[in-house]
Amino acid sequence: MDILPLGVWLDLLGTYVFGISGALLAVRRGLDIFGIAVLSVAAGLAGGMIRDMLLGATPPTALAEPRYLLTALAAAGTAFFGHRLVERLSKPVMMLDALGLGFFAVSGCRKALALELDPLPAILLGVLTAVGGGAVRDLLVAEPPRVLREEIYALAAMIGAAIVVVGAQAGLSDSAVAGTAVAAVFAIRVISVRFGWRAPRARGT
Amino acid sequence: MDILPLGVWLDLLGTYVFGISGALLAVRRGLDIFGIAVLSVAAGLAGGMIRDMLLGATPPTALAEPRYLLTALAAAGTAFFGHRLVERLSKPVMMLDALGLGFFAVSGCRKALALELDPLPAILLGVLTAVGGGAVRDLLVAEPPRVLREEIYALAAMIGAAIVVVGAQAGLSDSAVAGTAVAAVFAIRVISVRFGWRAPRARGT
Amino acid sequence: MDILPLGVWLDLLGTYVFGISGALLAVRRGLDIFGIAVLSVAAGLAGGMIRDMLLGATPPTALAEPRYLLTALAAAGTAFFGHRLVERLSKPVMMLDALGLGFFAVSGCRKALALELDPLPAILLGVLTAVGGGAVRDLLVAEPPRVLREEIYALAAMIGAAIVVVGAQAGLSDSAVAGTAVAAVFAIRVISVRFGWRAPRARGT
Numbered sequence: 001m002d003i004l005p006l007g008v009w010l011d012l013l014g015t016y017v018f019g020i021s022g023a024l025l026a027v028r029r030g031l032d033i034f035g036i037a038v039l040s041v042a043a044g045l046a047g048g049m050i051r052d053m054l055l056g057a058t059p060p061t062a063l064a065e066p067r068y069l070l071t072a073l074a075a076a077g078t079a080f081f082g083h084r085l086v087e088r089l090s091k092p093v094m095m096l097d098a099l100g101l102g103f104f105a106v107s108g109c110r111k112a113l114a115l116e117l118d119p120l121p122a123i124l125l126g127v128l129t130a131v132g133g134g135a136v137r138d139l140l141v142a143e144p145p146r147v148l149r150e151e152i153y154a155l156a157a158m159i160g161a162a163i164v165v166v167g168a169q170a171g172l173s174d175s176a177v178a179g180t181a182v183a184a185v186f187a188i189r190v191i192s193v194r195f196g197w198r199a200p201r202a203r204g205t
Numbered sequence: 206m207d208i209l210p211l212g213v214w215l216d217l218l219g220t221y222v223f224g225i226s227g228a229l230l231a232v233r234r235g236l237d238i239f240g241i242a243v244l245s246v247a248a249g250l251a252g253g254m255i256r257d258m259l260l261g262a263t264p265p266t267a268l269a270e271p272r273y274l275l276t277a278l279a280a281a282g283t284a285f286f287g288h289r290l291v292e293r294l295s296k297p298v299m300m301l302d303a304l305g306l307g308f309f310a311v312s313g314c315r316k317a318l319a320l321e322l323d324p325l326p327a328i329l330l331g332v333l334t335a336v337g338g339g340a341v342r343d344l345l346v347a348e349p350p351r352v353l354r355e356e357i358y359a360l361a362a363m364i365g366a367a368i369v370v371v372g373a374q375a376g377l378s379d380s381a382v383a384g385t386a387v388a389a390v391f392a393i394r395v396i397s398v399r400f401g402w403r404a405p406r407a408r409g410t
Numbered sequence: 411m412d413i414l415p416l417g418v419w420l421d422l423l424g425t426y427v428f429g430i431s432g433a434l435l436a437v438r439r440g441l442d443i444f445g446i447a448v449l450s451v452a453a454g455l456a457g458g459m460i461r462d463m464l465l466g467a468t469p470p471t472a473l474a475e476p477r478y479l480l481t482a483l484a485a486a487g488t489a490f491f492g493h494r495l496v497e498r499l500s501k502p503v504m505m506l507d508a509l510g511l512g513f514f515a516v517s518g519c520r521k522a523l524a525l526e527l528d529p530l531p532a533i534l535l536g537v538l539t540a541v542g543g544g545a546v547r548d549l550l551v552a553e554p555p556r557v558l559r560e561e562i563y564a565l566a567a568m569i570g571a572a573i574v575v576v577g578a579q580a581g582l583s584d585s586a587v588a589g590t591a592v593a594a595v596f597a598i599r600v601i602s603v604r605f606g607w608r609a610p611r612a613r614g615t
Contacts, residue, residue, distance in 0.1 A: 026353075032404035034360045035353045038336075041329075049259065054459065056468025058261025059322060059330075066325040080407050117469060120476040124451075125469075131448075135550070140340070142349045144552045148436075148445045155444045199442035202490050231558075237609035239565050240558045243541075246534075254464065263466025264527060264535075271530040285612050345545070347554045 006175055007110055010182075011048055011061065012071050014103030014133075019044030019075025020086065021096040022137045027083045029141055033076075040076035041069065042140055043100075047133030051108045051125060055115055094193060097134060097146065101157050102185030105130035106178050109161035110168075119165045126161030127154055130185075152192035152199065160185035211380055212315055215387075216253055216266065217276050219308030219338075222301040224249030224280025225291065227342045229298050232288045234346055238281075245281035246274065247345055248305075252338030256313045256330060260320055299398060302339060302351065306362050307390030310335035311383050314366035315373075324370045331366030332359055335390075357397035357404065365390035416585055417520055420592075421458055421471065422481050424513030424543075427506040429454030429485025430496065432547045434503050437493045439551055443486075450486035451479065452550055453510075457543030461518045461535060465525055504603060507544060507556065511567050512595030515540035516588050519571035520578075529575045536571030537564055540595075562602035562609065570595035 022043025026036040045062040052060035062068040079086060108129025112122035131154055135145040147153050160181040167177030191197070227248025231241040250267040257265035267273040284291065313334025317327035336359055340350040352358050365386040372382030396402070432453025436446040455472040462470035472478040489496065518539025522532035541564055545555040557563050570591040577587030601607070 027407045030406060031353060032406050034357070034404050036407070038352055038359050053258050053463050054469055054473055056261070056466070059259055059320070059326070063259055063326045063330060064322065066323055069325060069329050083407050115469070117474065118476055120479060121469070121473045124479050125473060139344060139549060140350055140353055142347065142552065145550055147448055148441060148550055153444070154448050199444050201440060201442050202437045202446070202493050232612045235611060236558060237611050239563070239609050241612070243557055243564050258463050261466070264464055264522075264525070264531070268464055268531045268535060269527065271528055274530060274534050288612050344549060345555055345558055347552065 006178060007107055010103045010107040010110075010178060012067065014100045014107060015044040015048070015062070015068055015071045016075050017096045017103065018047065018100035018133045018137075019072040020079050021093045021100060021134070023076045023079030024083060024086060024093050024096075025137065025141060027079055033080060036080055037073060037076045039137060039140060040079065041072045043133045043137035044072035044075060045069070045133070046136040047104045047129045047131070048107070050132040051104075051111060051129040054125060054128065055111065057111070057115070095190065098156070098186050098189035098193075099182075100133065101130045101153070101189060102160055102182035104133065105157040105160040105185055106164055106181045109164040110178070113165065113168055119169075122165055123158060123161040126164065127157045130157035130160075150193070152188060152197055155199070156185045156188040156192070159188060211383060212312055215308045215312040215315075215383060217272065219305045219312060220249040220253070220267070220273055220276045221280050222308065223252065223305035223338045223342070224277040225284050226298045226301040226305060226339070228281045228284030229288060229291065229301075230342065230346060232284055238285060241285055242278060242281045244342060244345060245284065246277045248338045248342035249277035249280060250274070250338070251341040252309045252334045252336075253312070255337040256309075256316060256334040259330060259333065260316060262316070262320070300395065303361075303391045303394035303398075304387075305338070306335045306358070306394060307365055307387035309338065310362040310365040310390055311369055311386045314369040315383070318370065318373055324374070327370055328363060328366040331369065332362045335362035335365075355398070357393060357402055360404070361390045361393040361397070364393060416588060417517055420513045420517040420520075420588060422477065424510045424517060425454040425458070425472070425478055425481045426485050427513065428457065428510035428543045428547070429482040430489050431503045431506040431510060431544070433486045433489030434493060434496060434506075435547065435551060437489055443490060446490055447483060447486045449547060449550060450489065451482045453543045453547035454482035454485060455479070455543070456546040457514045457539045457541070458517070460542040461514075461521060461539040464535060464538065465521065467521070467525070505600065508566070508596045508599035508603075509592075510543070511540045511563070511599060512570055512592035514543065515567040515570040515595055516574055516591045519574040520588070523575065523578055529579070532575055533568060533571040536574065537567045540567035540570075560603070562598060562607055565609070566595045566598040566602070569598060 019040040022039040026039040049060045105126045109126030112125040131147040138145040163181040224245040227244040231244040254265045310331045314331030317330040336352040343350040368386040429450040432449040436449040515536045519536030522535040541557040548555040573591040
């Protein structure tokens with residue numbers, strides 16, 4: 001078995017967990033097996049495809065390498081056959097979504113830095129990669145995307161991407177920085193939901 | 206008159222029939238002539254534009270060559286002046302949509318193979334090209350895209366793209382393979398609607 | 411201070427006014443500060459990103475140069491702290507939207523001509539750039555995009571882009587043509603709303 005580089009692992013894990021979040025949403029909406037596969041592929045691959053189109057890295061890796069599509073389809077299969085098991089975890093879509101948010105924020109930011117974008121745009125690209133798949137998933141079932149409905153969502157992705165930028169400039173170990181950033185995104189997101197943290201709203205509305 | 210290559214014909218026909226499907230939807234929603242043109246252009250050109258952006262073949266042919274835009278506008282005109290005639294055909298939007306699905310599934314897959322993508326990603330690109338225009342059309346009028354609501358939709362596009370891949374590997378005639386694939390997509394889609402075929406859903410939901 | 415080229419000014423002004431329109435919409439929906447920032451960035455940057463992805467000019471300037479992101483965030487800040495002031499202007503989102511429509515129609519068309527697209531596709535790209543940001547903004551809050559709901563919207567962008575094409579072919583001064591085109595888009599859009607101009611609808615619907 002090949003040892004895959006870190007970036008590929010982040011992408012494949014993000015694809016799998018976002019894929020499951022899309023597939024579970026499809027199961028709850030009573031969609032058939034093909035609708036489940038479509039939503040799984042959309043949630044799992046759209047973020048990376050948007051990232052690669054924005055970077056001009058075409059065709060996107062999600063398209064050029066079959067393992068991404070197979071991973072998204074495996075996620076669809078997992079949810080199709082095992083959704084009752086997965087649902088027993090509390091708030092499973094939210095937790096998987098938080099994990100995918102972390103994987104993709106880190107992978108998007110890393111790829112942007114590798115192509116020599118400046119720190120601020122690299123953070124923006126990380127956020128876009130992270131929220132893109134979920135936004136497409138939610139739009140396809142005509143729900144307002146979670147990135148707008150939820151308390152601390154884009155912010156969590158932004159902090160993860162910022163950790164990657166700071167870690168890269170400090171010359172720290174790639175895998176340690178990536179792990180820390182994914183954990184930070186996941187923790188911030190889950191804790192903010194658990195405690196109902198709310199960000200400030202504009203006054204007088 | 207030039208003899209256009211097969212791929213261009215597939216694209217123009219797909220643009221025209223998807224364009225009419227978009228324009229008819231706009232007419233039904235009571236949109237004005239510009240709304241009709243916007244929805245016609247969106248439905249007719251978005252699938253090919255997504256395909257070309259994913260392949261890095263920019264600017265997309267739909268933008269680089271005026272005949273695509275003119276074809277979509279001709280579709281808008283057809284629907285604006287002739288919608289009562291077109292509506293007399295039973296379920297006209299569904300039938301045109303099925304035909305456009307076939308044209309774009311085949312054109313997307315062929316273009317991906319020409320740019321040397323692997324078979325599996327080429328099939329995925331065919332499906333994305335085929336469902337992209339319709340998804341944008343439906344999202345613009347705030348409907349859940351047909352690709353998720355309907356029984357056998359992405360599957361029909363997938364089978365058409367798979368026929369193109371198998372035909373190309375078997376070295377069969379391009380036009381025979383393309384014609385067979387378009388006919389297969391159309392037949393599978395229309396028959397599935399006619400008989401109300403339903404794909405399996407996850408148990409216990 | 412550098413003297414920025416005309417195209418950059420058009421883009422930055424379009425980003426700022428569309429950014430404010432997105433942020434005001436977010437304030438009205440009661441979104442928190444991060445939702446406001448997301449909608450501001452989406453409305454302000456999506457049109458230009460779509461333009462650059464279609465032209466293959468990647469990474470998009472909105473991503474490569476931090477000033478675009480900072481401009482969109484400044485728009486979010488303006489709306490967050492000053493929304494009561496901005497709202498006192500009558501129909502502020504509509505007027506800002508009309509201005510952004512003009513800036514982006516002109517900038518999209520100019521960039522397409524600079525990359526030697528034909529006149530008709532250049533006009534289409536101008537329209538796509540102009541309506542793209544607003545469409546993404548409206549889709550994110552699950553509203554049907556203004557481009558379909560409103561009377562004279564895509565048409566106003568089209569006329570502005572056409573003025574750019576004609577002016578370029580006549581060899582007129584860049585800044586005079588751009589100013590005229592932006593003013594024309596703004597005037598057509600605002601007057602059409604003021605007087606309730608309606609374009610023709612298909613008969614017998």
